[in-house]
Every structure is written in C-alpha cells, then in structure tokens.
Amino acid sequence: LPTPEDFVKDIDNGIDQDIFDINQDLGLDLFEGDIRVDGAQDRNS
Amino acid sequence: IIGDNYRWPHTIPYVLDDTLEMNAKGVILEAFERYRLKTCIDFKPWAGEPNYVLVFKGSGCWSSVGNRHFGKQELSIGTNCDRIATVQHEFLHALGFWHEQSRSDRDDYVMIVWDRIQSGREHNFNMYNDTVSDSLNVPYDYTSVMHYSKTAFQNGTEPTIVTRISDFEDVIGQRMDFSDYDLLKLNRLYNCSSSLTFMDSCNFELENVCGMIQSSEDDLDWQRVSQVSGGPENDHSIMGQCKGSGFFMHFDSSSVDTETIARLESRLLYPKRGFQCLEFYLYNSRNENEQLNIYVRDYSADDQNGSLNIVTEIKEIPIGSWQLYYVTLQATNKFRVVFEGLSIAGASSGGLSIDDINLSETRCPHHVWHIENFTQFIGNPNGSLYSPPFYSSKGYAFQIYLDLKSLTNVGIYFHLISGANDDELEWPCPWQQVTMTLLDQNPDIRQRMSNQRSVTTDPSMIDDNGNYFWDKPSKVGQVAFFPNGTQFHRSGGYGTSVFITQERLKSRDFMKGNDVYILLTMEDISHLSSTNPVPTSSVNDLCSEVTCENDGICTVQNDKAECRCPAGKDWWYMGERCEKKGSVRDTIVIAASSIAAVFGLMLIVTLVSVYCVRRKYRKKTSSNTVKTSMENSYAF
8 A cells, every 4th residue: 555645754855955055055155065165164254 | 176285095094973973974984885996095994194084064065175184174964965975075075176067168068157146156156277177188077976956056946057068957966976087087186096896897798708717517608699589689788779789698508408507707806805796687588497506616725726615596587587686795715706507407498698797895785676667657646666575684674665656756765664573673773774776777887876865763763743753663653565465564754755856767777678776775883873993882981981182082992992192294192182292393392402412511521521631731741841940950
C-alpha cells in the first residue's frame, strides 16, 4: 500500500538548495558565495 | 589559483570537529573515499603536522582557496551542507580551485546577465585573469562540480548565467560528483599518476581483454564477442550503439553434455588496503543451472603458483538480461580474480556473459535495488516504488521509497520496517547511516557521477505526535503489505523530495537498457560521535579530564590522555597542555645568546691568560735586569 504523503519527512522541504542558497539564507555574504578570504569570514569585514 | 605555496601535500591532515553533525561526519568520510578513488589526494587524521584542515560545523558551507598555511585551516560543513558533492566542492576550494565560471575565458562560454543579479552581489561573478588563475589547458567545463547553477544570486526568476550552448543551461550547477574535467585539472595540478584505491576497469573493448588470461586448468575458453545468437544481442558498455564495437566475454556452454568449467583470470593485482570491491554485469542466456564462481588466486610469499580460494558462488542467475553483481574480496597478497563459468549438462543453448568489470579497494554497497522497465514510472501518478525489504548488518529491517510522481523531481526516502530481529535490537534505532546512491552506469567507475544522499537515524528525534521517530516500527509504524500479502509495519520515511531532477535522471547512464540501480548501505556510525582518534567510552572519559590550551586536541595514547599541540612553519606549542609557545626566533635568540656568552667567556679567559703571562714575563724580566746590572757593575 502506498504511504500517505505526510508519512515522510522531507529534509529539504521541497527546495533543492545549492551551497549559495544555503549561505544566503543564513545572511552570509561570503566572497563568491562560499569562499573565506584570509581568515575574514565576511567579505565586508 | 596560481602559486606552489597554495598546494597541499598529497595526503592532507584533517580533524573532524565534534561540532559536526553525525550525518555530516559520515558524508565527509564518503567524500574522502571519492578523492581516494579518482585522484591521488588522500586524507589522514591530523598527527601534529604544521598545516591541517579542521572540518567543523560553522554557519553555512565554505572554505578558503588553497593551502593558506594558517596551521589550522577551517572548512565549514554547516546545516544542510551534509551532501557528498558539497563536501567535494568545498575541498576542491581548499585544494586550490576557484569556481568554474570565474576563469578568464568564461565570457566565451557563458553570459552573465548583470541586471538579474541581486544588488550588491555582483562580486560573486568575479573573473580572474590568467596570471591569477590557470585552467591548466582544460576546456571550459559546464559539468564541473565547481560551476554555479543558473539561478545563482538571482533577483527574480530569470537565470543569472546563460550558457552560450543552450543544451548546457540545466547542466551547470550539478552537485553529484567530480566531472571528468574536474579530475583532469586536479590530477594535473597535483601531478597525479595513480590513485590510492582504483585497481582495474575492463569493458573488453580492446583485444588484449585488459590483460586477462585463459586458465589452463579448465575445459573451455571464454570468447570475446559482440553478440551471441541466444543472447545477449549486444554488450552492456555501449548497449550495441556503435557498429563494430561493444564487446564482452562469453562462455558458450550450448554444446556441453557434461559438467564443464571455463576460467578467465585477471592480470596480477597488487593490493594496498586489504579489502576490495569487485563489480561486474552478468548475463545468463541458457538456464537456471548456469553458475558463476568467483575465486581469488592468492600468491603468498611461499606459493609461486598461487592458491585458488573460492569467494562466492553465484546461482539462480536471471535469464535474458544483464544483471549487476558486487563481490567483496579480502586480498592482502598479490592476486588474480578468477571468473569460473560452471555449466551443468543440459539440452538448451546459450551460456554466461560478463562485461564492465570494475575492481577497486573500496567497500561494496550492502544491497542493490534493481528497477526494470523504469521509464514507465517517471512522472506517473502511480510512480510510488517501494524496494524489497533489506536487513542491515546490525539486523535492522528497512525499505526505500522512490517517489517518481512529480514531473520535475525524484524523491527518495528511507523507512525502518518491522523485522525478524526487532526484539533483540536497540530502540529508538541509534546512529545508523543509510546511503542511497543512484548509480551512473558508466562502464568505468572513475568516470561515474552517481547521485548520492545519506541520512542518519538520531535516536532522540521526535515526530509530530511526540513519539520517537526511529522507534520500533511495530510501535510507531503503519500497517503495510508486501506484494505476496504478508503484513508488516512501516515507520515514517526520512529523505528528500529533490533527490535528483528528472532531466538529470535521464542524462548520463542513470538509465541503461531501461534499468536503474539504487545502491544501499546501512552502517553503524556511532563510533563517529567523538573524534581524534576513533573514540571509545574510555577515550571520552580520559579526555574529559584534560583541557588542552591553544587549540590543542586531546587524544588517547596507550590509555593515557595526551594533548596534540598545533605547530606552524616557525612556531609550535609544547608542554603537557600545550601551554608553552616556542618559535624558531626563540631558538635563534638562544643560540645567539649562547654563542655570545661562550665568546665572552673565552675572551675573559684569553685576557686573563694574556695578563698572567705578561705579568709573569714582566717579573722575570725585572729580575733579569737586576742581575745584569750587578754583572755589569761587576764587569765594568
């Protein structure tokens, strides 16, 4: 018997988030999206 | 990035920080295995080397580019970053790679649509000239795991990157595995000529059949053919798509009227790790009595001819289609793999065929879910597929659910189900990592871009009803039935609705001959709960009493907690708790002071000696003068 839709937990909540989307959602503004520059995590800082 | 100082040694020291999620730790180790298989880059737990990578759970997924000689170089695998291709991507940054679309010739291949980029995020589309970044004579790569996807940093719904060849618009941004060009560049940059775990791959296209030999201890030979009248009609490598190519090995037992064997032996192989995974496709065109035996011919130091050891007997081989098989080997000496076709007398024609052999020093998947006639399920409202039940090595029963109903994405979920061992098992099920892999059936294991996701059972996880999510299925699951009518319980599924897009599923060799393979592994990763080294309860207890200062890490050696202290090129920490700092400068100062002190001492000794000698001679001279004077006075 098929399992009801709500009987599964989707760890991605239906969205295929790329690395850059994940970082943006966290409010990060890293250099080129995911590069740490010489110890400074934030490009602006 | 140009500059030798950015390179790491071929074996990169690493630390998996305790902040990492359990699933992430397992995924990182899997990513290291892909590096070991496809490149010459290896990883080892940090043992005090000057520079190492600290993988930790920071905010987001990020890395530095190249070896920055920080001593401890951080690489973050944060929430939702625990995907194998994301880890591969971040480590490629650490190894010295920028993003693919930042290379100097990118405008020849993609258009950056600046007015579709979020304001202030234009810096994400930098381009480096060829004095900063070298593409190592490798063509622009739309399939790179380092390429942005078309939606990166968009301010609306329109793509920010438009490929000049439109077919590649949905190809860019793949997060499955290294592309062929990723590997070419990495292997050029690090002068790789071999890998740690790859051993052999053979699709029998060349007449030398990869150095395989016909045994002299059998009745018949295997034949290299491109088709057989009773089947298969074509090979598995290219499915007969090219006339004049597409070969496989066939053992024709149609004329056999007694029990007959034919042995095909691989070339000599030299193991490094002591465990191997043999993978091959097998076709049975005769009857269910056909059998394939796998042996290892083991050449120990005192056995020059090699002794033949049976590994497995493959029986009940389905008739009329290529089937994928995995066999685990444990060779520690020089060895050959032996394929022995065994045919029992019978009236029917046909025989056994093998193709697309891969041998690597990796772990085989625990289970294979073979889905035939796959296309009929894609985008079908009835496209809910459940795998057969499988058991993990610990005894947990589970099932995989593949959701093909969507028109865009494919979902995959892991379910615990009720099983025969449930009363003896620990509940809620603790720290079992399930790895689900959609196999790219490229004949060469090194060129595959298989799509993989892992999930881990957290025993403390609660569902919406307040129950433990991973509790016993008979307690928290729902009633379900197998096709034969047997009733069982199935717990809630855990996985992703965006495992792969349908477009990607139809690309490469995910579907071959309308067959799809999902490889499954379920293993206990509770030993990863604490790291450095692999923990036991005593390790935790011993280290809990020790605090290492200055980023030192506690390890247990000979049942004693010790601090491993960080060190740089010209500095180091020392002492029982890494509390003292030393540096090359200190040593130079000490050496210079010592030399100065010795010089000073020698000078004083010399001066005193000179003074004493002069004084002695002066005395002697004055006494001689008196005597002379007396002599003279006497003489004159």
